Amino acid sequence: MAYSQRTHGVLLRRLIDHLDGAVEQSYADAGLDYRPRFTPILRALLNDGPASIRTLSGRTGVTHSAVSQTVSQMAARDWVSLEPGKDARERIVALTPFALEQLPRLEACWAATAAASAELEADIGQPLAEVLARALDVLAQRPFRDRLAALSANAKESH
Template identity: 85%
Template structure:
């Protein structure tokens, strides 16, 4: 089936498979036990220092639940450590010495990813991040659930 005849969900899942699969393989090839989903958290910790899960969620735009799961995976691989916060329920995430030691290899992978992304952008004739950003902004203005409800109402009215 041509890509133009597939649904948004199928296309987005396929795109993620292509991108994350290739990037994850690049990490493996570089000898890193690292996942693409670690990057927003690692960069937030590099840029702004140790933080709670809630703060990391706000900094990265990733849900609290996903941050919690990702941080657990990162801790299991020694990329981060967790320490108690001021509140007994709060945990503070900190980069480990191991993570800092891996930064040169990670930065090389990130540079290669950025260069590959620029090539993809050139092939499609526009920055993919811009297209995805505009889609997310449109959905912030009117969620897809509201769009579905409107379409369903319009189609129900047309059936009558």
């Protein structure tokens, strides 16, 4: 039996590899030591100011663990600083002067990324961002795990 390698997971990982790899290279070409995963956190800090890891997780929709790891990487590159919060467990994340100095170059990269994304969507013939957002909305209503469990239960009953 031949198995398809075109599963959602494989296709999404390949898409992310294409997109993130190109975007990361554009940052390097602009002389920035910056990763695409920094962007949601940096934008949240630009929009709403310093915040705890937990608050940033809520603002960005990224898990607490992933935000914590990303913030550590950003701090190592001087994009953010970390200060103690109200209790010993909380850390407040803020943009550094270095990050603010780099903002014009970042914004130029973001503008190029938005233009390239629009071109990609035109070539595809549909708004990729809307398709992905819709898929996430539908999965928020009925998670994939629930779909799998229901189908597994049906398969067991038919045997």
